[in-house]
Amino acid sequence: MNGPEEWEGYDYREPCPPHHDGPGEPPGAAPGPPTARPRIPSPRAAAEDRGPLPDAPENAAPDRGPAPADAAPPRTPAAPGDAARPGGGRPGDGRPELPHRVLTSLLGAWALAACSPEETAAVEAHLTDCAPCADEALRLRDAVGLLHPADSLDLDPLxxxxxxxxxxxxxxxxxxxxxxxxxxxxxxxxxxxxxxxxxxxxxxxxxxxxxxxxxxxxxxxxxxxxxxxxxxxxxxxxxxxxxxxxxxxxxxxxxxxxxxxxxxxxxxxxxxxxxxxxxxxxxxxxxxxxxxxxxxxxxxxxxxxxxxxxxxxxxxxxxxxxxxxxxxxxxxxxxxxxxxxxxxAADHLHSLVDLAARLLPRALAHLRQSGLAAPPRQLVAAGAPGRTLHLEIEGDGGGHWYIALDSPAAVGSPEHTVAHLALDGEEFCQLAAGHIVPDEAAAGSDGEREAIRDVLYATASLSRL
Structure with a gap:
């Protein structure tokens, strides 16, 4: 069989020697092993695949030529500390050198997406090699999914x-x-x-x-x-x-x-x-x-x-x-x-409440004409305030109004207040729209009960089709 020395300098462009597929030796062939055939060496790896070539030592052995194809490739000696680590990386690859216990403690933060990019890379590299940690990471991810339900993709209707x-x-x-x-x-x-x-x-x-x-x-x-x-x-x-x-x-x-x-x-x-x-x-x-x-x-x-x-x-x-x-x-x-x-809006609601409050004396007089409210307690001279109800509206659009009780032409006065009625702004408007029954309105009151009842019913009577 031809040794490696005999193939040095061989011109691969020359045709291969004639051979035949049948048994026995071809005519004129030299005696030799019956299976002896020339081998073409495997291509060598490029230098760029393994990084820069180291400087050859002074006593380096001479190049003996390419190894046979069936020979084991030479092993490059591992640098100290170049073995695989729990962090999943090697020196210089941008990943931190983290021990197994640290990586295990980071699984919770990784499941919450709270790790730094370097820690995330190290944990994910570790999960490819460590089955127990991979199972724990999967359980933690499922738990995080339960803590954060999926948000709706629909836009806010408001x-x-x-x-x-x-x-x-x-x-x-x-x-x-x-x-x-x-x-x-x-x-x-x-x-x-x-x-x-x-x-x-x-x-x-x-x-x-x-x-x-x-x-x-x-x-x-x-x-x-x-x-x-x-x-x-x-x-x-x-x-x-x-x-x-x-x-x-x-x-x-x-x-x-x-x-x-x-x-x-x-x-x-x-x-x-x-x-x-x-x-x-x-x-x-x-x-x-x-x-x-x-x-x-x-x-x-x-x-x-x-x-x-x-x-x-x-x-x-x-x-x-x-x-x-x-x-x-x-x-x-x-x-x-x-x-x-x-x-x-609050300022618009205030304007709407003000309109309803200013219409109350007229609505109260209409209820009296229909026999649905008590008659006035006293006659009111022109310009005199007469009895007054203090209407307090709370919340947005709130304020204070003084409602004349005895005459639609009179102007209420704080000095003649006989009753106090407090309502939320939107609830007062719902009452004025007839959406709330007067007796069921959530109102705070104090003073003459009859006057308070008449004002509540007068507010509801402002509604119409």
């Missing part, structure tokens, strides 16, 4: 409302909206955002309208589109006072029709419980037009009278009334479709 409120509160308009129209502007924007998120099934969902007729609660069932028809019809009272077209057109009732009569007239045209969003766009366009007209009309337009059936309200109070109705009916729709809906 995100749009907060963004709109922030935009309306921070971005100054080129034509400022009157302060008394700002609550209506904000509440219509919030209701519009709610309606845009509704699907076909929500538009068909039943919505319950509630109010108080002076003696007992009343309700009527419609749909979200039916509620929009109600808002469109009542907002039309403000539109006609500003010289804008009546949304009811030829269907508008004649004479001084109030909100209820106008709503029933529109429902006769479109149906009492329409199930499509066809009224969304007309209502939104009308609300934009009302705000734009009030903004361009100037400061004096706030005193313009708006007829509400047999009574009239100045335009500034009519806008507050429409903001009040929009907020409460948006809540009715939100309850029907299980959609969260926030109340008005």
């Amino acid at each position: 995100l749009r409302s907060r963004v709109l409120e922030g935009c309306l509160g921070r971005r100054p308009a080129r034509i400022p909206v009157p302060e008394w129209a700002a609550p209506y502007d904000a509440e219509t924007a919030k209701l519009d955002a709610l309606l845009r998120d509704m699907g076909d099934a929500e538009w068909r969902a039943p919505v319950r309208l509630r109010w108080f007729d002076g003696e007992q609660p009343v309700h009527r069932e419609t749909t979200a589109a039916g509620v929009l028809g109600h808002l469109l019809a009542v907002d039309g009272l403000v539109a006609t006072a500003l010289g804008l077209p009546d949304p009811l057109g030829d269907a508008a009732p004649t004479g001084r029709a109030g909100p209820g009569a106008r709503t029933r007239a529109l429902w006769r045209t479109v149906g009492e419980a329409p199930r499509t969003p066809a009224l969304h766009r007309p209502w939104r366009e009308q609300s934009h037009t009302l705000i734009r007209t009030a903004a361009f009309a100037g400061g004096g337009v706030g005193d313009l009278a708006v007829p509400y059936g047999p009574v009239q309200l100045p335009l500034r109070d009519a806008f507050l009334d429409r903001a009040f109705g929009c907020w409460l009916h948006a809540g009715d729709i939100a309850d029907a479709v299980a959609y969260p809906h926030e109340g008005p």
Whole structure:
């Protein structure tokens, strides 16, 4: 058999000597082992694969040529401390040299993703070699999953409302909206955002309208589109006072029709419980037009009278009334479709509470005319305050109001207070909307019980369809 020495300098480009596949030796062949065939040495590894070559020692043995293919490859002596470590790395590979007990103590922090990048690399390298630690790490990861339930990928339903409120509160308009129209502007924007998120099934969902007729609660069932028809019809009272077209057109009732009569007239045209969003766009366009007209009309337009059936309200109070109705009916729709809906901003809520408090003496007088409230205790001369109830509203939109009890034309005075009534701001508005029965209102009171009861019922009587 040819030795390694005989292959040095061999030209591999020369053809291989002839051979045959049959038994025996080829003609002219020299006698030799029957299996003797030339071997081609394996390729040598590149120097770059093992790093820079060390300097050869002075007494290095001469190169004996390549080793046979079946020979074991030479082993490079391991450097001191170059053995595998529990940290999973070798010197210079960027991983810390950590003993097994330290790596075990890091498993909890690793499961919580609280390790440094170097510690994470060391732990994960260790887990590939240590089965007990790998099992413990798996158990810890499962436990962390129980501690941190998966968050919902859905956006916060109130995100749009907060963004709109922030935009309306921070971005100054080129034509400022009157302060008394700002609550209506904000509440219509919030209701519009709610309606845009509704699907076909929500538009068909039943919505319950509630109010108080002076003696007992009343309700009527419609749909979200039916509620929009109600808002469109009542907002039309403000539109006609500003010289804008009546949304009811030829269907508008004649004479001084109030909100209820106008709503029933529109429902006769479109149906009492329409199930499509066809009224969304007309209502939104009308609300934009009302705000734009009030903004361009100037400061004096706030005193313009708006007829509400047999009574009239100045335009500034009519806008507050429409903001009040929009907020409460948006809540009715939100309850029907299980959609969260926030109340008005604190300053807007204060304006709505102030409107209801200023209407209480007139509502109390109307209850007395109907025999639903006790007669006044004393005759009040012109300009005299008479008896007064101290109305304290707590929370957002809170404040103090003094309600004249004996005459709608009188002005309440702290010196003549005979009773004290305290309510939360939103609960007072829900009572004024007829959503809460007067006897069930969570109110703190002190003083004349009869006066307190009459004021609670007068507040509920402010509600209507």
